[in-house]
Amino acid sequence: MKYLIVGLGNIGVEYANTRHNIGFIVADALVNALNGKFETERLASVASVKYKGKSLVVIKPTTYMNLSGKAVKYWLDKEKIPLENMLVVVDDIALPLGTLRMRKKGGAAGHNGISDIIMKLVTESFPRLRVGIGDDFAKGYQVDFVLGQWSQKETNVMIPRVEKAVEIIQSFVAAGIDNTMNLYNNK
Numbered sequence: 001m002k003y004l005i006v007g008l009g010n011i012g013v014e015y016a017n018t019r020h021n022i023g024f025i026v027a028d029a030l031v032n033a034l035n036g037k038f039e040t041e042r043l044a045s046v047a048s049v050k051y052k053g054k055s056l057v058v059i060k061p062t063t064y065m066n067l068s069g070k071a072v073k074y075w076l077d078k079e080k081i082p083l084e085n086m087l088v089v090v091d092d093i094a095l096p097l098g099t100l101r102m103r104k105k106g107g108a109a110g111h112n113g114i115s116d117i118i119m120k121l122v123t124e125s126f127p128r129l130r131v132g133i134g135d136d137f138a139k140g141y142q143v144d145f146v147l148g149q150w151s152q153k154e155t156n157v158m159i160p161r162v163e164k165a166v167e168i169i170q171s172f173v174a175a176g177i178d179n180t181m182n183l184y185n186n187k
Helices: 019-033 065-079 114-123 140-147 150-177 177-186
Strands: 002-009 039-041 044-051 056-063 086-092 100-102 127-132
Touching: 002 019, 002 065, 002 150, 019 044, 019 056, 019 086, 019 127, 019 140, 019 150, 044 065, 044 150, 056 065, 056 150, 065 086, 065 114, 086 114, 086 150, 100 150, 100 177, 127 150, 150 177
Parallel strands: 002 056, 002 086, 086 127
Antiparallel strands: 039 044, 044 056, 100 127
């Protein structure tokens, strides 16, 4: 069994510790927990790791957020991974800070990275782990907020939530999406 874990974010030091890059942050934590290492490959930084006898290909697209679908489609096809074995980790302003929610499918909800993946895969039916970053911004300042650095208060909230996100991904791989949703959603 092989899985594709996709952490969404933007490449470059100016984006390194931003709210929009929580997918990259979670991917880094997962690979670190499984003693892996990212290598730069086609369209993504890629790490191959094992968890409970299963192979995980973890990617951080290097295409920038709004073109994430190109990298996702390439790696799904290259590794011959079924869509139900892919999990996209993405930031979500509609969820309170630190909320973690698994979904089997869904629309883009205004997220350009998810929108591009939906467009390239021609389906909304793929699992995703939505990570709440909150919506503490004035009207018209959404871009500044999502591309902004975490405050110390937010960082204190998010550090244990990133660890929980890694646990959720491991559950997805080991126990499947239904069991994982039952175990972790709304907790």
